[in-house]
Amino acid sequence: MLDVTITPHLEFLAADKPGQKLFVMLKLRPNRDVSASRPSTSFNFVIDTSGSMYDDTDLGKPKIDVVIDALNNLVRSHKADSRDRIALVQFDDSASILLPLTPATDTAAIQTAIDRLRDFSGGTCMAKGMQDALDLLQNCDLSSRRTLIFTDGETFDETDCRELAIQFAKAGIPITALGVGDYNEDLLVYLSDRTGGRVFNVVETANTAGTTDIAISELPNTIFQEVQQAQAEVINNLKLNLRTVKGVTLQRLSRVYPDRADIPLDTEPYLMGSALANDDTVFILEFDIDSRAGSRVRIAQLGLTYDVPGQQRRGELPPQNLVVQFVAGRGGVAQTNPEVMGYVQQCNIGQLVDRAASVAENDPDQAQKLLETAKRVTVKIGNDAMLQSLNLSIDEVRKTRKLSSGTRKTVKMGAKGKTVKMSDSPNEGLSEEQIRNLTGT
Structure with a gap:
């Protein structure tokens, strides 16, 4: 199998x-x-309905309306069929299940639940929404299950979110986390890593063309792709x-x-x-x-x-x-496997980026050095989207002697994005010893 x-x-x-x-x-x-063997899916959308979601975007509408439009587009697209079930949970100061797991073909019930997202406002307590999502999904055995969380702010209950992520992982439910605005990127990365999911940095304006950022106008396509990903798992x-x-x-x-x-x-x-x-x-x-x-x-x-x-x-x-x-002895040097080392290098790019982000405020010179090293490895591998993110961050550190919150999110989340498939052909990138020395592994 x-x-x-x-x-x-x-x-x-x-x-x-x-x-x-x-x-x-x-x-x-x-x-x-x-x-x-296309699996049945159980897909749960967990949507932030806090007060900040009513702030306007560059699209001329509030973020909550952009999310509602994206979800309605999914329903009308027929990307999901009778093998798929959809649930919808909202969270702000509290949380509620707007739609229990419902066949994707019941478009009227789903659209009614989506429209109810406008009925809420308050603070940000994401763990309450996560708990409702877990309760809905954890007993759906032998189905491809996924939770998508969309948030635009920092939650008040981060510790609870992290503890719940462990339960999601044990139940085999990946979390796709999408953040826009002043969210805590370390928390969203933790949720996706812990559960084997994915993470995205959503920006209001696509002013970082070519990077790994997702423009908010692309939210419908991103949601389509996540549903299709669950269907392909x-x-x-x-x-x-x-x-x-x-x-x-x-x-x-x-x-x-x-x-x-x-x-x-x-x-x-x-x-x-x-x-x-x-x-x-x-x-x-x-x-x-x-x-x-x-x-x-x-x-x-x-x-x-x-x-x-x-x-x-x-x-x-x-x-x-x-x-x-x-x-024993020094009769020869072992041959390294280029395919394996190519993936090791891509893994180490993420470590370099994380270290650069953590030291940028106090040691911008070291941050720039680490980012330049990550760039050299990225060029050899050929990950163009990641290269654009690194160029953006290197330019900012050089000019301002710091990394802004937005750029930090772009480069850190980008390091979690799509990687390049390696082959067993010779790789002329940095050697294993150079990578280990530079990354501290």
Whole structure:
């Protein structure tokens, strides 16, 4: 049901050498039969209806009206059919379910619920809306489930939001988070990373052409794409079971294609999200390995469990041994796998950007250096949208000696956007050692 390849970045490691890194690519691809099994979906929209949502946009209408128009366009588009169900939750100081899970073909009921979004106003308590969404979705087993959260401000209950994200992840429900205005980007990134979802920075005016920002005028298309993404997630509720031997530690687990997410390591099994039909989903595991004598050694064992909602089945990858050859002496240099290292580099771009954003206020020179390094790697990889975001941030730091809130969101959220699919052809980017030195990994 699920084709899996496990590829280390090196053919062998040096014996009797402490503190080595091993990057392992875990590539998943649903087989043809599974890819053809379009799942039913349960899609929940959680919409901020706080007072600031009534502020006008450059489109000449309030943000709440832009959202309402986008949702109505989805209903009229017939992108969803009888296999799909839609729910709608609003939140401000409180929250309410405007529409329980309803067949997407019941357009009259859905449009009536959407129009009710104008009936609310208040502060921003997003966790209350998230709780209602979780209650609606958590028992919808063997369905492709997703929650889309749209907000334009900072919530008063951030701690509760973070705790609820763990419950979403355990239930196998990815969160797509869209923020516009003065939202907390770190919180939205956490919600998407924790649940294996996605995150977008929505801007009122597309004055950053070519970047990863989403213009608010493009909100209807973005919502269409998220619904279609849920329909294409033929594998979901992916969980990685991993056991390492003594002296081997998993330091980082990241999804690196088709977009980037950092998978938290505080919950076992590791909750990894979903896999799309007819394409690869790629993860990178980063291990720290202590000194070993020359030998061939099993350093870890990994297995997967997952759901196939379109076939109403659950699947399992039996435990697979990760074996490494440790070679004594200096008879040769191990050949690195260019495909694996290409994904490692893309993962490290995100680390560079995060570090630059965190130090920009106190050390703009270091921030610029980190962004320039991220740019060099990005040029080699060929991610044009990310390159535009980096150019914008580098130019601002150079001119103003800081990163504005808007630019910080653009570059940080952009680092979570679509990544470039790598091949096994030679890559002339920065070497593994250069990347590790620059990023601190």
